[in-house]
Amino acid sequence: MDYSEMTEEVIIMTMDFQNSRTKENLMRAFAGESQARNRYTFAAEQAQEANLRILAEIFKFTADQERAHAKVFYDHLTQLAGQTVAVDGTYPIDIADNLLELLHMAHHNEQEEFESVYPAFAQIAQEEGYPKVAASFEMIAQIEQSHGKRFAHMAQLMEQNQLFAAPGEEVWMCLNCGHLYRGKQVPAMCPVCSHNQGFFIKLDMAPWTC
Secondary structure, three states, X not given: OOHHHHHHXXXXXXXXXXXXXXXXXXXXXXXXXXXXXXXXXXXXXXXXHOOOHHHHHHHHHHHHHHHHHHHHHHHOOHHHOOOOOOOXXXXXXXXXXXXXXXXXXXXXXXXXXXXXXXHHHHHHHHHOOOHHHHHHHHXXXXXXXXXXXXXXXXXXXXXXXXXOEEEEEEEEEEOOOOOEEEEEEOOOEOOOOOOEHHHEEEHHHOOOOO
């Protein structure tokens, strides 16, 4: 490494966090993740009202992970405790009567975070000398990709009328009582607890199965 490179590195590593773009990006990310958590909570309530417990659980599950992401970004701002950070930003208004549309909206937003938003934030953090922050952006971007795939998969099942039916025989789990049903299509009601078919999920998608 020549002297010019060493000088640049020192400048980057000693950049004042108070004046950094990373500080602002962390606040933008915190706001974005917090809003995503609320949007998915609202969507879960909407799915519950539509008797689609499977979608409600997926939205709630993802909402909890968004809360965890928000906490990661917020913790990086600890040294600014007691201060106020002013940032501008654009955030989606995902309101729709159709749950399929909500799934597509969620997929789009998650992919945007994965493909462009968080990689850009990570690069800025790295350039300003905050490798730990950059790593958080990079790792959470990968998680957002998995969120996007999750929503896209559920949307595809709805579009193909395979949320509660399959081309071949499957094993399904009732999320209320745990009953396992084998067949191409779940019954209108669970034969054990009498909850509607909206509680059924393919066993290979069910949580905590072995």
